[in-house]
Amino acid sequence: MTPKAFTLAAATAASFALLGSAPLWAQDKTTADGIAEYRKMLEDGNPADLFDAKGEELWKKARGPKNASLEKCDLGKGPGVVKGAFVEMPRYFADTRQVQDLESRLVTCMSTLQGLDAAEISKTPFGRGEMANVTALATYVSAQSKGMAFNLPQSHPEEKRFYAIGKKAFFFRGGTHDFSCAACHSVDNTRIRLQDLPNLTKNPGDGVGFAAWPAYRVSNGQMWSMQLRLNDCYRQQRFPYPGFASEITIALGSYMGVNAQGAKSAVPTIKR
Amino acid sequence: MADPMRIRAQSAGDKTTVRVLMSHEMETGLRKDAAGKSIPAWYIQEVSAALNGAKVMTAQWGPAVSKNPFMQFFVKGAKVGDKISVSWKDNRGETRTDEATVS
Amino acid sequence: MLNRRDTLGHAAKVAGLMATAGLWPHLAHAAFEAKAFEAKTMTELMAALSGGAPAQSGDITITGPDIAENGAVVPLGASTALPGVKRMLLLVEKNPSVLAAMFDVTPAVEANFSTRVKMGQSSNVYAVAMMNDGKVLFAQKEVKVTLGGCGG
Numbered sequence: 219m220t221p222k223a224f225t226l227a228a229a230t231a232a233s234f235a236l237l238g239s240a241p242l243w244a245q246d247k248t249t250a251d252g253i254a255e256y257r258k259m260l261e262d263g264n265p266a267d268l269f270d271a272k273g274e275e276l277w278k279k280a281r282g283p284k285n286a287s288l289e290k291c292d293l294g295k296g297p298g299v300v301k302g303a304f305v306e307m308p309r310y311f312a313d314t315r316q317v318q319d320l321e322s323r324l325v326t327c328m329s330t331l332q333g334l335d336a337a338e339i340s341k342t343p344f345g346r347g348e349m350a351n352v353t354a355l356a357t358y359v360s361a362q363s364k365g366m367a368f369n370l371p372q373s374h375p376e377e378k379r380f381y382a383i384g385k386k387a388f389f390f391r392g393g394t395h396d397f398s399c400a401a402c403h404s405v406d407n408t409r410i411r412l413q414d415l416p417n418l419t420k421n422p423g424d425g426v427g428f429a430a431w432p433a434y435r436v437s438n439g440q441m442w443s444m445q446l447r448l449n450d451c452y453r454q455q456r457f458p459y460p461g462f463a464s465e466i467t468i469a470l471g472s473y474m475g476v477n478a479q480g481a482k483s484a485v486p487t488i489k490r
Numbered sequence: 491m492a493d494p495m496r497i498r499a500q501s502a503g504d505k506t507t508v509r510v511l512m513s514h515e516m517e518t519g520l521r522k523d524a525a526g527k528s529i530p531a532w533y534i535q536e537v538s539a540a541l542n543g544a545k546v547m548t549a550q551w552g553p554a555v556s557k558n559p560f561m562q563f564f565v566k567g568a569k570v571g572d573k574i575s576v577s578w579k580d581n582r583g584e585t586r587t588d589e590a591t592v593s
Numbered sequence: 594m595l596n597r598r599d600t601l602g603h604a605a606k607v608a609g610l611m612a613t614a615g616l617w618p619h620l621a622h623a624a625f626e627a628k629a630f631e632a633k634t635m636t637e638l639m640a641a642l643s644g645g646a647p648a649q650s651g652d653i654t655i656t657g658p659d660i661a662e663n664g665a666v667v668p669l670g671a672s673t674a675l676p677g678v679k680r681m682l683l684l685v686e687k688n689p690s691v692l693a694a695m696f697d698v699t700p701a702v703e704a705n706f707s708t709r710v711k712m713g714q715s716s717n718v719y720a721v722a723m724m725n726d727g728k729v730l731f732a733q734k735e736v737k738v739t740l741g742g743c744g745g
Contacts, residue, residue, distance in 0.1 A: 252737075259658055259668040265558035266514045267496050360707075412739055436666035439515075440556035473629035473685060490663045505703070518711070520689065531618040535625040539702075542601070546701035552630040554685060554693040556666045564703040581625075 253412055257488070266434035266486035267378045267440040268359060273358025276351050282332030291327035293320070293359065304363035305483055308471045310374040317380040319471045321445045322463035324355050340462040344446045349462075357432045360485040368429065368478040377472065380465075384473025387466050388419070397455035399470070402426075413490065418474050425484030428474040433487040441486075444471060497590035499565075499574040504590065506568040506592055510561045510576050518553040534559065536579040541565055542572050570593050625690070630692050635684065635731075636717070638692055642680075644723050650730035656707070657736050663713040664738040670709035671720030672705035673730075680723040681706050687716035712738050 221441045277288045277300075293303035294311065301335060308319040314326055329336035343347035372378055391398040402410070403418040416422035424430075431444045442450075452460055460467050493513035500507050512534065519531025531553055539547040546565055565574065570592055577587040632638035633741060656670035671681040678698040684691045688711075696706040704722065712718075715738045721731040 249660065252658065253662050256526060256658035256660060256662050256668075260666065261560075263509055263560035265511060265513075265560070267511055268558060272493060273498060302566050394710045434558075439665065509639050516711075541614075541701065544701075546699060547695060547697065548699075549696040549706070550625055550630075551694045551708075552690060552692055553689050554636075554690065554710050554712075556711055560707075560709050562707040566703065568699055 230463055241255050249412070250342065259486050260436070262484065265275050265439070266361075266432070266441060266488060267431075269354045269357040269434070270361045270486060271358075272351075273354035273356070273361075276355050277358055282328070282334045284331065284333035286331050287331075288324075288327050288331060288355070290331060291324070293323055293327075299361045300359055301486045302363055302366060303486070304360040304364045305368045306370055308377075308380065308468050308475060309371050310376045317374075317376050317417050317468055317472060319463065320356050320359060321352055321443055322468065324359070325463065326368045328352070330353065344443075344449070345440060348415045351445070353432065353441050353443045357441055357486050360432055360483070363483050364485060365482055367482050368475055368482050370472065370475045370479065372476060380472040381476050383465070384471070386467035387470055390474055395456050395458040397457075399451065399455075401455075418477060421478050421481050424482040425487065426481070428471070428478045429481045430487045430489070432485055433489045435489050444488075492584065493577060495578075495586065495588040497574060497576055499568070499572075499586055499590050499592040501568055501570055501592050504552075504566055506524045506565045506572075506573055506574070508563055508565055508576075510559075512558060512559045512576075513579060514557070514578070514580065514585075516553060516555055516557045516559060520553075529575045532554045532580060532582060534578045537561070537576070538578075539563070539565070540573060541568055541574055543575075619625075627697075629695065630690055632691055633689070633720075634691055635686075638682075639682070639729060640676075642723065644726050644729045645728040647721060647731050650722075650732065653720050653722050653730050655704040655718060655732040655734050657718055657734060660737040660739065662739055664714070666709045667712050667718075667736060668707065668709050668712070669693075669718055669720075669736075670705070670707035672703070673722050674703070675694075675722065675724070675730075675737065678704040678722050679724045679725050682719075682721040682723065683708065683710065684719040684721060685710060685712050685716055686718070687714050688712065713734060714738055 280287050282294050290297045293300065294306050295303050295310045304320060308317050310317050325336050328339065339348045339352065373383060383394040388399045402415050406417050408415045416427040418427050431442060431447045433442055435442050445462055446469060448470060449459055496506060498509045508530065514534050515532050517529055517532040521529045523529055533553040534551050537549040537551060538545055545564055558581040572592045573589055575587055575589040577585065579585045595697060628641040629638060630639050641649060652673055652675050654672045657668060661667040662737060669683050670685050681696045681704055685691045685693050693710040694708055698704045717733050718736050719731050721729060721734045723729050
């Protein structure tokens, strides 16, 4: 097994530079240090590796009515090119004429190359059946870009349009509590209990925010992809659930991804 | 059959660090589902490791060990190229064995 | 991949030899000691494992975080450099059952084991060494848990 080279220590250090800089944190320093130590202890042996391994197996395995593997899937850098693909998504794809994120693109490939039913997969709840496979595949593909800097293209008019929609959606207040993404994620140095809330209106730093998902969540022992993360954010805001890979989720991914330009991906990470 | 374990065995001198990540629910039997029904206990009870086929470590685990368990131990006298195999057996009688080469 | 039957067959031979030599008697029965995992206290546990009265010792090391962000996954380690160790145990005082994991020490492995455990609440955790001569030594530390790890 090849050791994953990226040091999450760098990401942890980055998020702690954030914490340590503001005087607000002076009294919480020991708790923050304690949490940092806890996170460091879990770096080695991230159960996300199990999903990474499963995803790699699924990428290479001939499956579906067409009995084909995903090895010819074009994730934006050419058929079969996996390394570097994650840090350039969401992006525009000429064949579907859509801006797509990693998970929606995986479903496209599962459908066109393997003959699996895209609509059925999209309706399947997270963690079950083919949707669990999508998450494992997303873990594998994103892991292949670990340590690389985000560099989403913004050359196509659709890419620019999705960024603009994402920005609007980010600040849109609604739901029973009048929440928006911005309510939690537009200010520096904030947290909910012991969870730091990255400021996603700009580059929040290496391995943070958009650069931290898919992640293995220890609290429920589940692998969470960005689609699930967004779905759950909306749940917490008391919004109706966005559909899997709906335009708003892709647009938000574009907004966060473009803002994270230059930030290094730490994916797959381990989280509370 | 359960998903494969990830086993890494790295030697430094006479000491080989073995790190294992296993795929298992490790259900305590104390949780209830949304309908209020108890979720039955399902957890690894016995773990063992062998070096080139000879058992070198045994352990017993309870349901308090975390889901998707991680374990680290140190084997003496292993050389690069040796085979480390790890096995587990859970309370349902299901088993899994995986192997790695010492590097 | 090693055939499990071969591994077991081989291991059984080795264990058989060792049992005869009286070196690793505990390997002769690979059965799961359920009673030990039902014990609610260190005292009950020692009774189930035929262990003596535990004594705190600076020669035993318990490693773990001071605070765990989530009780579902708390990394703990038990180790000692002392010779003559039979077993290393990890205990979580306030868990429904106090014993989390138990590792047998053979001449082929160091008395140094780490794993991750679930903690329902902030609690003392213990590394216990059961020695060949019958002594039981332990080290303890407190681990604070910020969120329940048993399904919450």
